Amino acid sequence: MRTLGLVLVAALAISGCFGVDRNNFKTCEQSGFCKRLRALKPEKSQYVLNLDTVIVHGNVLSAEVNTMDYEGDKKVVLWHYALRLSALVDGTFRIEIDEADPLYPRYRTQLALDGEPAADGLRLASNENGKLTLINTQGHKVVITADPLKFEFLNQKGEVAVVVNENSQLFVEPLRVRKERVDDEDGQALDVEDESAWSENFKTHHDRKPRGNEAVSVDVSFPDADHVYGIPQHTDRFFLKTTTDGEPYRLYNLDVFEYELDSRMAIYGAVPVMYAHGSSRSAGVFWHNSAETWVDVVNYAEGNVVSSLVNLVTGGQKRKVDARFMSESGIVDVFVLLGDRPADVFRQYTRLTGAAPLPPKFSLAYHQSRWNYVDEADVRSVDENFDAHDIPADVIWLDIEYTDRKKYFTWDPEKFPRPAEMVANLTAKGRKLVVIIDPHIKREAGYFVHEDAQDNSYYVKDKDGKDYDGWCWPGSSSYLDFFNPAASKYYAERYRFENFPGTSKDVHFWNDMNEPSVFSGPEITMPKDNRHYAPPVDGADGLSSFWEHRHVHNEYGLWHIRATKQGAMDRTNGKYRAFILTRATFAGTQRYAAVWTGDNMAEWGHLAATVPMCLSLGAAGISHCGADVGGFFKYPESELMTRWYQAGAFQPFFRAHSHIETKRREPWLYEPATTALLRDANRRRYALIDFWYTLFYEHSIDGLPVMRPLWQEFPEERDTYAIDDQYLLGDKLLVRPVTEPGVSSVKVYLPGKDARVLWYDVDTYKMIPAQGYLNQDVNIAKIPVYQRGGSVVPRKERVRRSSALMADDPYTLVVALDHNNTATGTLYIDDGETTDYTDSQYIYAKITYEPSAMTYSFDSRKSPHNSEFLSGFIFVNENAHFPTRSWLERIVIAGIKTPPKTAKLHQEEKQTALQMTLHKGNDVLVVRKPGASMAKPWKITFSY
Numbered sequence: 001m002r003t004l005g006l007v008l009v010a011a012l013a014i015s016g017c018f019g020v021d022r023n024n025f026k027t028c029e030q031s032g033f034c035k036r037l038r039a040l041k042p043e044k045s046q047y048v049l050n051l052d053t054v055i056v057h058g059n060v061l062s063a064e065v066n067t068m069d070y071e072g073d074k075k076v077v078l079w080h081y082a083l084r085l086s087a088l089v090d091g092t093f094r095i096e097i098d099e100a101d102p103l104y105p106r107y108r109t110q111l112a113l114d115g116e117p118a119a120d121g122l123r124l125a126s127n128e129n130g131k132l133t134l135i136n137t138q139g140h141k142v143v144i145t146a147d148p149l150k151f152e153f154l155n156q157k158g159e160v161a162v163v164v165n166e167n168s169q170l171f172v173e174p175l176r177v178r179k180e181r182v183d184d185e186d187g188q189a190l191d192v193e194d195e196s197a198w199s200e201n202f203k204t205h206h207d208r209k210p211r212g213n214e215a216v217s218v219d220v221s222f223p224d225a226d227h228v229y230g231i232p233q234h235t236d237r238f239f240l241k242t243t244t245d246g247e248p249y250r251l252y253n254l255d256v257f258e259y260e261l262d263s264r265m266a267i268y269g270a271v272p273v274m275y276a277h278g279s280s281r282s283a284g285v286f287w288h289n290s291a292e293t294w295v296d297v298v299n300y301a302e303g304n305v306v307s308s309l310v311n312l313v314t315g316g317q318k319r320k321v322d323a324r325f326m327s328e329s330g331i332v333d334v335f336v337l338l339g340d341r342p343a344d345v346f347r348q349y350t351r352l353t354g355a356a357p358l359p360p361k362f363s364l365a366y367h368q369s370r371w372n373y374v375d376e377a378d379v380r381s382v383d384e385n386f387d388a389h390d391i392p393a394d395v396i397w398l399d400i401e402y403t404d405r406k407k408y409f410t411w412d413p414e415k416f417p418r419p420a421e422m423v424a425n426l427t428a429k430g431r432k433l434v435v436i437i438d439p440h441i442k443r444e445a446g447y448f449v450h451e452d453a454q455d456n457s458y459y460v461k462d463k464d465g466k467d468y469d470g471w472c473w474p475g476s477s478s479y480l481d482f483f484n485p486a487a488s489k490y491y492a493e494r495y496r497f498e499n500f501p502g503t504s505k506d507v508h509f510w511n512d513m514n515e516p517s518v519f520s521g522p523e524i525t526m527p528k529d530n531r532h533y534a535p536p537v538d539g540a541d542g543l544s545s546f547w548e549h550r551h552v553h554n555e556y557g558l559w560h561i562r563a564t565k566q567g568a569m570d571r572t573n574g575k576y577r578a579f580i581l582t583r584a585t586f587a588g589t590q591r592y593a594a595v596w597t598g599d600n601m602a603e604w605g606h607l608a609a610t611v612p613m614c615l616s617l618g619a620a621g622i623s624h625c626g627a628d629v630g631g632f633f634k635y636p637e638s639e640l641m642t643r644w645y646q647a648g649a650f651q652p653f654f655r656a657h658s659h660i661e662t663k664r665r666e667p668w669l670y671e672p673a674t675t676a677l678l679r680d681a682n683r684r685r686y687a688l689i690d691f692w693y694t695l696f697y698e699h700s701i702d703g704l705p706v707m708r709p710l711w712q713e714f715p716e717e718r719d720t721y722a723i724d725d726q727y728l729l730g731d732k733l734l735v736r737p738v739t740e741p742g743v744s745s746v747k748v749y750l751p752g753k754d755a756r757v758l759w760y761d762v763d764t765y766k767m768i769p770a771q772g773y774l775n776q777d778v779n780i781a782k783i784p785v786y787q788r789g790g791s792v793v794p795r796k797e798r799v800r801r802s803s804a805l806m807a808d809d810p811y812t813l814v815v816a817l818d819h820n821n822t823a824t825g826t827l828y829i830d831d832g833e834t835t836d837y838t839d840s841q842y843i844y845a846k847i848t849y850e851p852s853a854m855t856y857s858f859d860s861r862k863s864p865h866n867s868e869f870l871s872g873f874i875f876v877n878e879n880a881h882f883p884t885r886s887w888l889e890r891i892v893i894a895g896i897k898t899p900p901k902t903a904k905l906h907q908e909e910k911q912t913a914l915q916m917t918l919h920k921g922n923d924v925l926v927v928r929k930p931g932a933s934m935a936k937p938w939k940i941t942f943s944y
């Protein structure tokens with residue numbers, strides 16, 4: 001929630017003039033390094049590897065790289081660089097290029113990686129004709145050409161999957177000392193320095209650039225790729241477009257008021273991972289850099305923008321995508337992910353940056369938020385209205401106004417005098433509270449956080465080393481410097497129950513404004529020459545004793561949520577899982593928090609944008625993604641609100657939220673017919689709550705997106721590559737939300753024709769063989785969702801007030817048969833809130849159906865994908881168990897051709913004959929009340 005003052009918002013609302021103020025944000029042309037690097041287009045790379053210096057030791061090749069120039073015929077070395085190429089497990093390589101002897105250390109991004117990546121073996125296979133060939137233990141190869149420097153990465157089939165520096169755009173601007181001005185006798189400067197190297201202006205803001213130019217860039221080519229994807233967060237399509245006709249995609253965490261759609265402008269998040277996909281393979285690169293970054297893309301198969309150029313270069317249409325990453329500072333540090341199936345590249349990325357740990361179950365249910373629920377009575381009435389209208393809800397949210405005048409870790413004493421009782425009232429129904437805590441701190445004498453931060457030097461400093469003073473919600477504000485371990489520790493401790501009275505284990509946190517948002521700063525964020533903590537090093541002074549904000553900007557929010565997560569876990573000594581929502585994102589965010597897409601608008605286009613935006617974040621490791629349901633700004637009329645609830649019910653993070661100036665819009669405030677539709681959408685979510693929970697458990701093990709592009713599961717099917725208005729949940733449900741007004745049918749693509757995949761409409765169990773596009777009739781109640789044949793989906797049909805109250809309820813298993821009359825599925829069960837699952841207190845069951853029998857078993861084997869996973873991933877454990885009281889109420893088998901005559905349940909020593917009903921016409925067999933306990937394995941045998 002946000003921003004430039006209510007007066008402005010109100011004025012805009014009245015004039016009806018909504019839209020981003022582009023003038024507040026830089027174009028590439030206005031960003032010194034972007035302009036500089038984009039203009040550099042050498043015919044031949046100046047970078048040359050010195051073959052005499054090559055050493056291969058362990059998993060690392062190291063060598064000296066030099067930039068060379070010619071003076072006449074003479075080659076001269078301009079600058080020395082150090083190259084490290086490392087082989088990492090699971091088909092990943094890393095290239096690092098730093099100056100051999102930099103004037104000061106160059107910043108290396110600190111928090112994105114989930115620990116040191118695990119090494120693979122690396123062998124130098126040949127060194128001849130100026131080319132080195134290296135091989136890892138799995139048969140992936142790297143061919144390095146020395147002059148000019150080029151890296152080709154080959155997959156196990158020997159195909160070139162990724163090329164680095166093919167287009168000669170590798171650059172590392174060396175750090176240097178500013179030359180003293182030397183004048184001649186007439187007072188004219190001799191040797192004039194380029195002033196832009198040492199300062200930059202944007203609007204009224206001046207950036208001192210004390211280290212001068214220090215940009216880095218690299219180009220990456222993906223042969224045979226149809227498209228590239230990733231580098232969230234943007235409001236553009238899921239696949240990335242050629243940028244040569246305009247702005248590059250920008251990655252710079254910014255609080256963009258009323259962001260616009262179909263744009264490459266930077267918004268709140270920046271995850272510099274890119275995936276390429278085509279029918280031959282998938283591959284990817286992760287650009288490990290936290291500074292402002294711009295990314296150019298050229299898709300040679302795309303339209304006519306570059307086709308003449310392509311024909312010139314390749315002599316015909318060839319599939320290939322080139323990309324170029326340009327960052328303001330840091331080193332060249334690029335991970336190459338060699339796939340080569342989509343799931344492989346997604347996993348390779350989360351293996352580096354981590355998967356999300358299992359979230360508390362309530363966080364997958366429905367959340368009700370608004371800026372603001374104004375007082376305790378308001379909270380109580382919202383809470384009671386959910387019950388009065390029989391609409392399930394798990395969480396009520398409080399935005400900034402709950403605080404004592406925007407001082408975080410306090411409550412407004414008039415409006416929220418009894419927070420502990422308010423929370424207890426919610427938890428009595430299994431509900432939770434989430435409160436907002438932002439990183440800016442009100443500069444007010446007597447406010448304990450401010451005084452402690454000031455006294456202990458916990459604030460980010462300005463360019464002169466004084467506490468930086470910016471403008472945010474509280475007015476004059478300073479920002480905690482989470483890079484300082486003492487500041488992070490102090491902040492984490494604020495979350496302890498004794499330090500934040502009124503909170504309990506059922507109060508969770510929303511970290512907003514952590515780009516960071518600074519209303520008075522350049523581009524509504526912090527000046528780049530602000531100073532952050534750097535660990536003290538002997539003899540380090542001046543520029544070596546701090547990092548500038550420019551180095552760490554995109555990482556700031558990550559440090560913020562890390563401190564919050566630490567505090568939220570520590571307050572219960574790690575006993576209860578904590579839920580955090582963040583707005584800023586970077587690589588690794590998934591380890592700490594869920595994400596929403598920020599301040600969107602109650603417009604159909606914004607509803608449609610939720611799908612590509614969350615697909616992109618999901619592919620970038622951040623599965624727990626959602627958008628403000630209903631839209632933050634403006635008011636959604638009934639049809640839009642209905643479609644948005646229906647879409648949100650099938651997206652990972654499901655929260656309604658709205659701006660303070662908009663009309664109230666809790667579900668019961670619409671006319672009864674609409675309220676009924678919103679209720680129905682919520683109830684569908686709750687019926688599938690254990691399906692969602694199982695998907696997130698599986699994500700925590702395999703690191704794969706929960707919300708998936710179709711091409712992840714159908715990589716050869718070219719028609720799926722550009723589809724971003726529908727998606728898969730796991731590999732089981734296909735969702736195509738209705739995001740258009742006034743439609744009576746929508747186009748849906750059902751993939752898998754060649755593999756004879758069957759799909760089942762989840763509302764009717766009607767079987768639809770995969771056939772590509774079809775028209776699906778949609779009345780206002782219809783949410784097009786299809787279950788894949790061959791899958792089993794667990795449901796809970798007795799929807800209650802909150803997910804916690806449904807914990808012991810019985811299950812319905814929906815079995816959708818494939819062509820072979822078989823199906824498999826999984827079910828994860830635990831207590832939903834503690835960390836006891838890390839101590840084997842859970843069930844991870846495998847469910848299989850064959851015509852002769854259906855089994856529910858506790859698989860003790862590790863799945864092949866996770867056997868080598870880094871620490872932090874939990875393996876399927878053979879001793880795991882959980883004493884659930886849930887039982888099996890019903891089995892629905894869809895697509896049955898020959899129904900069995902009898903069914904018998906076997907559990908422990910008992911055998912029970914079961915009743916069945918056949919629903920002819922749609923070939924659905926229902927096994928009624930098997931009554932098996934879900935705490936123990938069971939088997940049902942069928943006879944014909």
Ligand SMILES: *[C@@H]1O[C@H](CO)[C@@H](O)[C@H](O)[C@H]1NC(C)=O
Nearest residue numbers: 376377380418419421422425
């Ligand atoms: C808690 O619920 C009780 C019973 O409904 C009510 O009287 C009380 O005012 C509530 N407390 C708060 C702080 O909302």
Ligand SMILES: *[C@@H]1O[C@H](CO)[C@@H](O)[C@H](O)[C@H]1NC(C)=O
Nearest residue numbers: 755756757758790818819820
């Ligand atoms: C059916 O079973 C055969 C043999 O196991 C397998 O090759 C095929 O992929 C299966 N077909 C479907 C649609 O699952």
